[in-house]
Amino acid sequence: ELRSAHARERQVAVTLQEAMLTVPDLYRHDDNIAVRYRPATTSLNVCGDWYDVVDLPPDRYAAAVGDVVGHGLHAAAVMGMLRSALSAVIRAIPSPAQALEVLGLYARSLDGATAATAVKVLIDTRSELIIYSSAGHPPPVLRHCDGSCELLDQATDPPLGARPHHVPRPQAGLPYTRGDTLVMYTDGLIERRDEDIDIGLARLSTALTQEGSLSPDRLADALLDRLGVAGGAADDIALVVIRL
Template sequence: MRVTRKIDYPGVFAALPSPCLVLGTDLVIADANPAFCEVTGRNRAELLGQYLFDAFPDNPADPEADGVATLQASLHRVLASGQTDHMALQKYDIPVPGNPEAFKERWWTAINVPVLGPDGMVAWIIHRSEDMTDVVHARRTAHLPSVSPGREAAMEAELYARARQLQQLNEELRQAHTRERRIAVALQEAMLHSPDLARHPDIAVRYLPATGSLNVCGDWYDAVDLPADRFTVTVGDVVGHGLMAATVMGRLRSALSAATRTVHGPAQALEVLGMYARSVEGALAATAVQVLVDCHSQLLIYSSAGHPPPVLLHPDGTCELLDQATDPPLGARPEHIPRPQANATYTPGDTLILYTDGLIERRGEDIDTGLTRLTSTLATCTEFGAEHLADALLARLGLASGASDDIAIVVVRLARATRPH
């Protein structure tokens, strides 16, 4: 029997050869390893609990000192994005131990790494730095026969200036990317807007584009109100990412919304959508699943076009896969064949979950493994309302910060009819 040894994380942190700090989200020092204490001449006890920039302020004797501003900007980027941030060579003098009014010249490179909590948000920041002072000084004093001292100083100044220019360029690129993401988010929100959804407080939706994408994708969701206390919920998935997939998604979503209001049941709606998909470039092999909720009969009527099965979660933690009406993806058949449709009954208090494949699929796994992981996780969320369940599901599956594939989720807390039949 193989025994897994527990890792001594405090011991590992203490043994790291690079100077490291652990910072809270308020930038208060939570820990400092021996390497950091040695290079700064400080002891761990005096650093713990201090605000980082109270412990290491700018050198007041240097009018061009910008170490605090540069490091602070990097740390705030980590907090805002949840992504690692690399810093260029930086002059950041530090106080002389025992004489806080005196400062020693120091040059550093640094990397700031987020540590995410169970909710996917930044909980801590690891600040790892490397003291480059000796390297900078060595360049100043090295004997280079082919380079005059004046030329060497000019080269050093140029190198430093280029490092700062590169850092400034990186910041400009970050700002441009942030603007693009805001535009993309506004576009996606406009495309996914559903007036009917706003009338259902017991429905929660989540949309997460693939990590590294422009915040637009081909996954989508929708809700459509129908007469007699009935409504449909749908999720779909267009192949690919980015603006092209989002454009195709918008066309398919609009077409299905219109079909849902004019035909009888999810199977017919998906039949219409499948025929339409054959005329839309990029729509072939898209998937979708629709569930019609009849609140009077407490019946779920559903049909799937190549999509992962919805899950009906019962209050006792058992899960029922709605997988009895699965058909090929949209436009996969050259000829028209009626799609299947199936029914399932529900009890008020049950929860219906629709999702796209990014929620369950992992590289190297089969879909059954992903479905088992999903249902096991849902079994721990029976006490949650729709909004809380959606967040908990993403967090417990380790997807709160996104994944390699797009994700859309619809969570419906099922109830009785709101008015007499």
């Protein structure tokens, strides 16, 4: 009976996670966006990491990744609320910084959300510009066509809900060239116990430099493999690869 109950709980958890990670607009980007999700190996296959892609016609779209502290059903439930809120806000306020401001206010009302992190990017395909803002999240990496990599780390702020008062969040812009690749991820991809995070960032940049010419789908798998987490890791992982 215990085994049967555990199996039912796991099936409910998996169904819940799949429903919350469904991204309708992603299907219109099959050729240029790939996503991957890997739960922590010790979890019920549910976690607090998430990703999202939102089309903003006629010539813009937004992408986000986020991370709620913890594993299991509670973290997944908080993740679902934050993800849905940000997905709704960006449709009305297409400014990454302002969208994260609103999300931060909402996070302060949710138990378990005050240490959550997120990064939001707005990609303007007409002006070939990336506009971004980060709430305590590891920086996305832009891989240029020549193989060089650049961190999107000029608009970083504390995690969601961490401030006792409302303060405007920073925002930055970065031009890109058609064919560049943007990688967004959660900390499970790069962080290792007893290792500085800069080492993990360097490892990711090296892998991008060497494998960046692959298609987004193949590149996503190559990054997981090169960073040693293809089969999962001790922490959750969400990964978004965008060919600009």
